[in-house]
Amino acid sequence: MARIPDTFIDDLIARTDIVELIGSRIALKRAGREYHGLCPFHDERTPSFTVSPNKQFYHCFGCGAHGSALRFLMEYDRLEFLDAVEDLARRAGVEVPRETRQRNEDGQFKAMYGALDGAARWFTKQLNAQSRGLDYFKRRGIDAATCERFALGYAPDGFDGLRDALGSDAAQLRLLEQTGMLARSDAGHVYDRFRDRVMFPIHDRRGRPIAFGGRILSKTSSDGKDAGPKYLNSPETPLFHKGRELYGLWQVRQAHSKIPRLIVVEGYMDVVALFQYGITTAVATLGTATTPEHAELLFRNAGDVLFCFDGDAAGRRAAWRAVESVLPRMKEGRQAGFLFLPDGEDPDSLVRKEGAAGFEQRLADAMPLSQFFFQEQSQDIRLDTLDGRARLAERCRPMLESIPDGAFRDLMQLRLAELSGLPAKAAMPTMTPTTAPARSARANTRNTPRRSLVRNIIGLLLHNPALGLAIEPPYPFANLRQAGIPLLIELLELIHASPNLRAGAVLEHFSDRDEAAALEKLALIDIPGDARAWQQEIRDALEQLSRQTRQQRIDDLRTQAELSETEKNELRELLIARV
Secondary structure, three states, rough: OOOOOOHHHHHHHHHHHHHHHOOOOOOEEEEOOOEEEOOOOOOOOOOOOOEEEEOEEEOOOOOEEOHHHHHHHHHHHOOHHHHHHHHHHHHHHHHHEEEEEHOOHHHHHHHHHHHHHHHHHHHHHHHHHHHHHHHHHHHHHHHHHHHHHOOEEEEEEOOOHHHHHHOOOHHHHHHHHOOEEEEEOOOOOOOOOOOOOEEEEEEOOOOOOOEEEEEOOOOOOOOOOOOOOOOOEOOOOOOOOOOOOOEOHHHHHHHOOOOEEEEOOOOOHHHHHHHOOOOOOOOEEOOOOOOOOHHHHHHHHHOOOEEEEEEEEEHHHHHHHHHHHHHHHOOOEEEEEEEEEEOOOHHHHHHHHHHHHHHHHHOOOEHHHOOOOHHHHHHOOOOOOHHHHHHHHHHHHHHHHHOOOOOHHHHHHHHHHHHOOOOHHHHHHOOOHHHHHHHHHHHHHHHHOOOOHHHHHHHHHOHHHHHHOOOOOOOOOOHHHOOOHHHHHHHHHHHHHHOOOOOHHHHHHHOOOOHHHHHHHHOOOOOOOOHHHHHHHHHHHHOOOOOHHHHHHHHHHHHOOOOOOOHHHHHHHHHHHHO
16 A cells, blocks of 8 residues: 655645644634634533644643644544545645555555445345335335345345345455355355345445344245354455444444444444434444454544443443453543343334334433443342352452553452452552553653753754754764754654644654653643744854763773774864863
């Protein structure tokens, strides 16, 4: 995949009015040189979200969300990187470099997307042309608008309907087989994988069909044989990995500019029926347990997630697997809960019986993750005995260690202390010897940040990158063995490559680097003065760095056992210059 040139992205971010972009999505109020508002990435009542037009970046002092206009589009609009770049490019009236766009749209993948889109259209056409599939959805109370919203379809009975309609040549047949639409028998015959089934297209983040789920309409096929499983999914393909996808997420994103919550159910019809009744935040895993990838995808789209499972033993096992995936991702501002359904009911049947209001009430009464966690961990344990409370503490500790630092982790530890009867410290997960000093060091660093010449220069350059244009290579301090020098040189090279750079674009460059957090903190510091004063401060600091570099070279030469004539002359000149 071709990489979009950094200079193009830098120019794109520089052209974008970040206040206008973010202000079109959330309410912002001017406060001095910056704009404040309620953070869109976590629930808050007091504004802690700041947008800086000069630095071209946003930052939330509550949850830590930060970045450039590009990052905001990716996080708020939930766009993939290339989609976000193209969105900014349209706003700026420029085009993404043609070669980059063409190479990112891989020819093979493009053909696969085209084949799946063709299959989706064919299934939809068959639903409207034949009564069998349409009658099924009518019996289930699904109206035409909902069928259209989910692009529902029908795969006719027979082994060659789709194959004959779309497999125009050998290459197309291979493509349909590669995307899972056709299967191959032991004898080598290619045939339609989905037959006499109502079809549910599975869409990716850009709304493209990448796979299908099909529900049988009869237990036996027209030739009298077993029709197969009740639900049949597409096999894994280069475009489709069922452990990473959620059915209905595309429709949820189309229905909400900001998703208030996500409800995870088990079946396609559960999602469709809830939408039919106005509950437009339901998604479904594709016949698999909730994976870590699912959990990450859920929380990336909504801060609140409710899992809806049967109340039997199998449902509670599924809920526990969800807990295992969710706990390590319970960062600040995130919540999870569990709704266990009455025996014999599913979301589809329940919403039809009780209506949207009744189902919403059940959601409001859902069990919080914390309650379910300790309820499950306390099973078969007698908490009225010392042995039982000790067993609970040992059982819970490993999982509590996986929770990110924050209020939720602290409260879970306190709850464990209450249940086990242990003092809070004893009930807390034990730190390994290597972990504790590291945390202590980080805490000390936060409390008393070291100020250095290099740190000050980088901070000033973040506030006004154009100041770096006056610092021309070769840099006399390049050989100075001091923390931050390589980063300073890299920043200067970045500024010379993109003269219109702003702080937001700089942070975007380092977003996946270890230095990102330190750079973000420097960018947030409010430095008094103006560009002229900052320029003089940088000159003075660079002169000091140059003197330190010369002294370092003097010390290196003096420690050598024997000097060449050239080195003796160099040392003499350095000593004279020092005087």
